[in-house]
Each structure stands twice: as structure tokens, then as C-alpha cells.
Amino acid sequence: MNTLRIAGGQVLRPDATVEDADVLVDRDEGTILDIGADLDADADETLDAEGCLVTPGLVNAHCHVAMTLLRGYADDKPLDAWLREDIWPAEAALTPEDVRVGAELGLVEMIKSGTTAFADMYFHVPEVAAAVDEAGLRARLGHGVVTLGKDDEDARADIDESLDVAREFDGAADGRIRTAAMPHSLTTVAEDFLREFVADAHAEDIPVHYHANETTDEVDPIVDERGERPLSYAKELGMLTADDFLAHGVHVDDAEIDLLADAGTGVVHCPASNMKLASGMAPVQKLLDAGVTVGLGTDGAASNNDLDMFDEMRDAAMLGKLAADDASAVAAGDVVRMATAGSADAIDLPGGALEVGGAADLAVVDLDAPHLTPANDLVSHLAYAARGSDVRHTVCDGRVLMRDREVLTLDEDAVMARAGEAVASLRERV
Ligand SMILES: [Zn+2]
Secondary structure: OOEEEEEEEEEEOOOOOEEEEEEEEEOOOOEEEEEEOOOOOOOOEEEEOOOEEEEEOEEEEEEOHHHHHHOOOOOOOOHHHHHHHHHHHHHHOOOHHHHHHHHHHHHHHHHHOOEEEEEEEEOOHHHHHHHHHHHOOEEEEEEEEOOOOOOHHHHHHHHHHHHHHHHHHOOOOOOOEEEOEEEOEOOOOOHHHHHHHHHHHHHOOOOEEEEEOOOHHHHHHHHHHHOOOHHHHHHHOOOOOOOOEEEEOOOOOHHHHHHHHHHOOEEEEOHHHHHHOOOOOOOHHHHHHOOOOEEEOOOOHHHOOOOOHHHHHHHHHHHHHHHHOOOOOOOHHHHHHHHHHHHHHHHOOOOOOOOOOOEOOEEEEEOOOHHHOOOOOHHHHHHHHOOHHHEEEEEEOOEEEEEOOEEOOOOHHHHHHHHHHHHHHHHHHO
């Protein structure tokens, strides 16, 4: 057996307690063999975790990873105008090679900030999958479908591509890649297409991931036209099952929260994106109180503008309190859970907890910094004070992806240089 030992640190356990312990990993199986004091000193490889907190790898449950190329491309506009005037025209010009380098840039950023798994909706998905394979993370990938403004033939081709991609890449990268069918939203895919798309996906046990109730502009037209709330419509379309998960859920009423809780559908909260696009405040404490599975996501880098899940935890805690008008709402332990086990549950990937037999997906956070001193409460520090740049080592599926801040699976400098070249060329074309 080939083993990896993470030695000399403190370990965050699933019950949110912290203990002095080593973590021993079976690298062949990608699982945790043991957590405890003074574990096998003869391990094949050892990562020094002295002065560090070993946490589950963070799980970014909603992203458009290749949008790193559009970071800072267009800011400070409302969602609808931002998409139509800036983002969609630029995305129409992206080549498969652009998506590959954009994905690699995002994956480097994720590894460097302790993220080991993510869910991603985009296009040119084979390029994203190749980047994930190389980078060593886990992902649930899918091709996003918009039928608005397309004729029947183009709309069907888009749906077929989403289903084909979901079939072809499920289980890729030694099982680290899973897939989903991804209609963009309830308002950008027409009802007939949506109904057929969802039925076809579920007939093959392919889960469905979509944006829902992000802005009032996504809610009001459905209420006006159908006389029902969006998630009631989603339920009727069959896309509110325990396997499905939706991003945002900002404007959900109490009845919709009950629908989500009853169905077991995961909600991915994206606080930075919601604040930047002034979309609104998701009722996160209400969702948690109702027993809804809530994960955390960055959304794309163009509306965030980074993929740092530590930022996202702090934003979620702050915004959740503001939304609830209650400083005790969305507490530190809640956001840490949302960024780990909550996200892993929502997108149904391994990881999210450090336990024997579980996936060896973890981040080692260096606590030796002024902003993390004194060590009054390490869960509080993760939620409120730590940054992605505090992560020292990142491990996914038992493989070391970053050691002492050096990314081992991708060439960080080369990826950044290629991303700069890709965007210079994109700006000339658009
Ligand atoms: Zn999104």
C-alpha cells in the first residue's frame, strides 16, 4: 500500500471539533486510513502540518470555471444587461482552446485556495474535463443550455450536446468526474424543451443542475404568465428531485422553501455573486432551519471576482445575518459546513468531511499568521479570518495537488501567461 501522512497538525472533524492528530491516507484508494496521534512514521510521503489546521477540501458547488478569462472584463452592471451586453457576446467568441486555458487558470486558483471539488456549467465541456483530469480535482460537469432566441433545430442540438456530454464524461478521470444535464435556467429554456430535456436526463439517471430564483426578473415573468412560483413550476417539470441541485435560490418564498425541503433538492448559495449583481439576499437561515441541503459556490469569476471559497464563507455569514436581521444567523460553523459537507451533499460528490474510510480530499491551512492569531476559535477563523492564500498543501483523492504553495499538477506560470495571451486575442475578436 502506498501511503501519505499529514503530520503534526490539528484536524477539523465532522462534528466541528478540532483535535491534535495526524491523517494517514491510502494513496492507491484515495481514502483516509486513520486519524489519530503519532500515525505511521514510515509513510511513503509526509506533508508537514505543524502549526496548521487540516480541513476537508472546500467544495465550490456552483461555478463557470473558464470565466476566469472574463475576470474584470465587465463589472458594475445588473445581471440582465451584464449578460446580454458583455458576457454572452464575449463567450460566443471563446474557442475550445480559450476554455481550456480559462479552466486551467481557475483550477490553479482553486487548488491554491484549498478547493478540491466543484460543480461547473459551461460549454466546450471536453476541454474543461481534460483540464480537471490533468489538475487532479473532482468535478460535476455539464453543458449549459439556452434555447431563448434559437430556432428549434439549434435548441435541440444544444440539448443533445448537454445529454451527450453528460453520458460521455460521467466517470472520467478515474471516476473523479461526474456529470449533470444543465438547462441554464427556468426562463432561458422554453417550457416544451425543458420538459423533454429533464425527462430524458432523468430516464438515464442524469441529475439536473440549473439557475433558479436568482433575481426578481427570473421570478416575476413566471408568476405573471403561469400564476405559480418558479419552484412550483420546476416541480411540475420534474426538476425538483433529491438528485437535482439549483444555484442561487435568492427569491424563494416559504412555500418554495418547503418544496425544496420535501424534495431534498440542494441549493447552492452564491453570496458574492448575489451582492455584486445586486440580485438580493437569499434567506439562508430559513433554508437551513427548514432542513434544505445548502452548499456554497463562487459562481463565475466575472461576477465575484475570484474563486476563493474562504471569501465565500465570510460573505455567506455576513449576508446571512443581514438577510435574517439577526447576528446569530448563519453562524461560523454553518458556513464551514456549507462549504464542505453541504456542498458535497448538494452536488453528490465524495469529500466534505475528514473521516476514516472517506475520501482523502483535504486542505492544510497555515495558522501561523497575524490575522489568525490568537487561536481562540479555529472554526471562527476559517469562516471569518482565513484566506485562500493561507492554504499550504492541497490533497484530492489521496494525491498531493499543492505542496508548500507549489501547484504540482499544472504549471502555474505557464497557465497565467497563456491566459493573458488568450484574452488579448479575445479582445481583438470581440
Ligand atoms: Zn451561475
